[in-house]
Amino acid sequence: MLEQLSWKVGGQQGEGVESTGETFAVALNRRGYYVYSFRQFSSRIKGGHSNDKVRVSLKQYRTSTDYTDVLLAFDQDTIDLEAGEVRTNGIVIADEKFNPTAPDHVRLFAVPLTSIAEECGSAIMKNMVSLGASAAVLGLPIETFTEVAEERFHRKGQKVVDQNTEAIRRGYEFIKEAGGADPSFALKSADGTHRLFMMGNDALALGALAAGARVMPAYPITPASDVMEYLIKKFPKVGGVVVQTEDEIAAMNMTIGAAYGGARAFTATSGPGLALMMEAIGLAGMTETPAVIIDTQRGGPSTGLPTKQEQSDLFAGMFGTHGEIPKIVLFPATPEECFYSMGEAFNLADHYQCPVIVLTDLQLSLSKQTTEPFELEKVIIDRGSIATPDMLAKERPDHGEEFKRYLLTETGISPRAFPGTQGGIHKVTGVEHSENGRPNEAVLNRTNMMDKRLHKLEGVELAGSLVRTGDNNPQVAILGMGANIGAIDEACERLREDGITAAHVHLHTLLPFPVQTLQQSLADAERVVVVENNATGQLRHLMSHFGVEHPQVSSFLKYDGSAFLPIEIHHFVKGMF
Amino acid sequence: MTTTVTVKDFRNDVRPNWCPGCGDFSVQASIQRALASLGKQPHEVAVISGIGCSGRISGYINTYGFHGVHGRALPAAQGLKLANRDLTVIAAGGDGDGFGIGLNHFMHSVRRNMDITYIVMDNHIYGLTKGQHSPTSAHGFTAKTAPAGNIENAVVPAQIALGADIGFLAQGFSSDVNQLVSLIEQAIQYKGFALVNVFSPCVTYNKVNTYDFFRENIVNLDKVDGYDPTSRMEAMKTVIETQGLCTGLIYRDDHRQDYEDQIPGYQTTPIAQQDLQLNPEIFAETLKEFA
Numbered sequence: 128m129l130e131q132l133s134w135k136v137g138g139q140q141g142e143g144v145e146s147t148g149e150t151f152a153v154a155l156n157r158r159g160y161y162v163y164s165f166r167q168f169s170s171r172i173k174g175g176h177s178n179d180k181v182r183v184s185l186k187q188y189r190t191s192t193d194y195t196d197v198l199l200a201f202d203q204d205t206i207d208l209e210a211g212e213v214r215t216n217g218i219v220i221a222d223e224k225f226n227p228t229a230p231d232h233v234r235l236f237a238v239p240l241t242s243i244a245e246e247c248g249s250a251i252m253k254n255m256v257s258l259g260a261s262a263a264v265l266g267l268p269i270e271t272f273t274e275v276a277e278e279r280f281h282r283k284g285q286k287v288v289d290q291n292t293e294a295i296r297r298g299y300e301f302i303k304e305a306g307g308a309d310p311s312f313a314l315k316s317a318d319g320t321h322r323l324f325m326m327g328n329d330a331l332a333l334g335a336l337a338a339g340a341r342v343m344p345a346y347p348i349t350p351a352s353d354v355m356e357y358l359i360k361k362f363p364k365v366g367g368v369v370v371q372t373e374d375e376i377a378a379m380n381m382t383i384g385a386a387y388g389g390a391r392a393f394t395a396t397s398g399p400g401l402a403l404m405m406e407a408i409g410l411a412g413m414t415e416t417p418a419v420i421i422d423t424q425r426g427g428p429s430t431g432l433p434t435k436q437e438q439s440d441l442f443a444g445m446f447g448t449h450g451e452i453p454k455i456v457l458f459p460a461t462p463e464e465c466f467y468s469m470g471e472a473f474n475l476a477d478h479y480q481c482p483v484i485v486l487t488d489l490q491l492s493l494s495k496q497t498t499e500p501f502e503l504e505k506v507i508i509d510r511g512s513i514a515t516p517d518m519l520a521k522e523r524p525d526h527g528e529e530f531k532r533y534l535l536t537e538t539g540i541s542p543r544a545f546p547g548t549q550g551g552i553h554k555v556t557g558v559e560h561s562e563n564g565r566p567n568e569a570v571l572n573r574t575n576m577m578d579k580r581l582h583k584l585e586g587v588e589l590a591g592s593l594v595r596t597g598d599n600n601p602q603v604a605i606l607g608m609g610a611n612i613g614a615i616d617e618a619c620e621r622l623r624e625d626g627i628t629a630a631h632v633h634l635h636t637l638l639p640f641p642v643q644t645l646q647q648s649l650a651d652a653e654r655v656v657v658v659e660n661n662a663t664g665q666l667r668h669l670m671s672h673f674g675v676e677h678p679q680v681s682s683f684l685k686y687d688g689s690a691f692l693p694i695e696i697h698h699f700v701k702g703m704f
Numbered sequence: 705m706t707t708t709v710t711v712k713d714f715r716n717d718v719r720p721n722w723c724p725g726c727g728d729f730s731v732q733a734s735i736q737r738a739l740a741s742l743g744k745q746p747h748e749v750a751v752i753s754g755i756g757c758s759g760r761i762s763g764y765i766n767t768y769g770f771h772g773v774h775g776r777a778l779p780a781a782q783g784l785k786l787a788n789r790d791l792t793v794i795a796a797g798g799d800g801d802g803f804g805i806g807l808n809h810f811m812h813s814v815r816r817n818m819d820i821t822y823i824v825m826d827n828h829i830y831g832l833t834k835g836q837h838s839p840t841s842a843h844g845f846t847a848k849t850a851p852a853g854n855i856e857n858a859v860v861p862a863q864i865a866l867g868a869d870i871g872f873l874a875q876g877f878s879s880d881v882n883q884l885v886s887l888i889e890q891a892i893q894y895k896g897f898a899l900v901n902v903f904s905p906c907v908t909y910n911k912v913n914t915y916d917f918f919r920e921n922i923v924n925l926d927k928v929d930g931y932d933p934t935s936r937m938e939a940m941k942t943v944i945e946t947q948g949l950c951t952g953l954i955y956r957d958d959h960r961q962d963y964e965d966q967i968p969g970y971q972t973t974p975i976a977q978q979d980l981q982l983n984p985e986i987f988a989e990t991l992k993e994f995a
Contacts, residue, residue, distance in 0.1 A: 333991075342787060367969075388787025547974070555769065
């Protein structure tokens, strides 16, 4: 009996690969398995190979496997491209329709997926036939999929439900009769615990909703669009609004306008959009306007690899915009962290009155995985320093002069008055300004105001800036970010099996860079390996830039658009010993 | 609580850095007079401006004021309106800001039709950067960046606005303050996106499009018998015939809904004043979609 396995479906984009993978994954998640699903696709709607790889396990892994146990192929291309990673004696289920051929190291089952589907009512039900066939191979009860099919189709009437369950049953029986139900592929049964199944983008959207975000201007871009698409469905329930703007410049400026107006506002984009937002991000910094920006990183530069994994916007996110402003940059690693990071991001933006960038990477944003249920009570809304109408009426009875929006304080943080508040009239400008917001280029004022803004985050290290797991005094500490959490964890496990002690340091906050904490968390390691999805080692450079020192640091970089596999990190590190 | 407001309430002690004789002084005064005559309280109004000489206007009126980046006054103004629909939001700037760098936002603001007023001080020149031609400079116009004469055609703002199907379009002239005040009042009261494009001469850098030039060339629609501002056809014909040099209420359509009224679930209480705490029942219901 297997404690984990890897199943992959592939075919032409647009022929049901995604829905087949989704149904498979949801069904197993409901049985209490941990599921991790990562889809490979290209920037086109129809045609081109696409696949969805689903890992199913009894304990949580946050990445795909190095190999595939069962490959479900809707076309010969899928076998030609993907059978290489199917393990020896692994199973390939293929549609008999295209007379499939497969390499010798796998066992091929040609199943009349399309003909069975047609007999059941329609060729599109071949995905159901293939799920039935998969259930038989993996020793899963057929109800695993029929229950999901019933739920999905009950609105379309009993006939459609019956046709689909019949398709599943026929696929299941075909494999049984063909001798494909091999006990060595059977999955141990799971405990039935109910958990969520979602992608990072879903969690970001839910996090924003829970954090009180009510205005989201955004421009569609892969891989960020899900966030706006989800919230435009949800916001009517809470009085919020998503505006699909004409471009990212408008999105960022509109976000700033709404935040200035007192709303919790944010936008979501990817690298090209972030580049367009840079001038306005400077405006948010200069005018001390809270604004949250999600950057779901993809392959750059320029249009780059729009549907592929990369972590190359670190510098852009941290240092982007002309001039110098305070900024906070977070980088969650899991859907749970995506959810709670949004609450944190809005609180930080309101507290420090500066832009907060939440980075993800494509793998985190789009891969769907088993997720512990979110707890709304843990999302505390703290709007920071606000001058309320009552305060203004008490403290400023005469309304004589303008409200000092940029009052010089010890912390550098000054109360905000929202437009519409009596007694709070003041000016806001991207020009250097005095305490009441009027343009002022005087030398002393300039220095005071620059110091005020930059002082807000000086010496600050945010709680939870990184998480360290694994051995004490390890031979190696592996430092990473974002979706690489899963591959690094697994590499560490395998290194330990090889007798190499290992720790995993996962960085969650890039700005303010946790200099002390990171220094301490690496200090006991013999060697440090920095794992990141970019070509120039941006995180490695950040360590040097901020003065985090270690005598033995190496970089392991990947920038071919694909996600790190555990085996790659394992081999790289092992090769050092 | 102040009950009556006067023009004085909209004045502050800042001296504009505009040149003596600049048309923008009249625009500033007209906005102040219009706001007072509509009985607005200063704190209920926000002026959002872009970059350029005219962009400084948000600093010169005693209301909330936001001076953003070049060309982006409209997106910021729309964001503000979404956050607080009770505010009177006025976006303002120059022809470069609105019809050069910001033209994209102008077109889409017209299309989106939020309840805001956009006042453009159109002087056909870049003043703050000292005399380059602008998108509304005529073909052949000489400027620092067109020493042999402008070889591009001019943007005609009224034509573009009508082309994008604007709901309220007016043009004014800095020398006719009474008309301008009336137009700004109507624009603020109009429920939807309203443009008031004002011929506001630059006395320092534009020696062609002077007060006299506009006086001699403008057709004042207030004085055209039988002009029907509810006819888009007539409006477009007039704008083409006058090459855009007409003032008064050019077009107005009172039969359309603004953006805010069409947002599903958008509440009458401004977002900025709502309780942000999410209802746990809505949250629990939402999580079920991911089970």
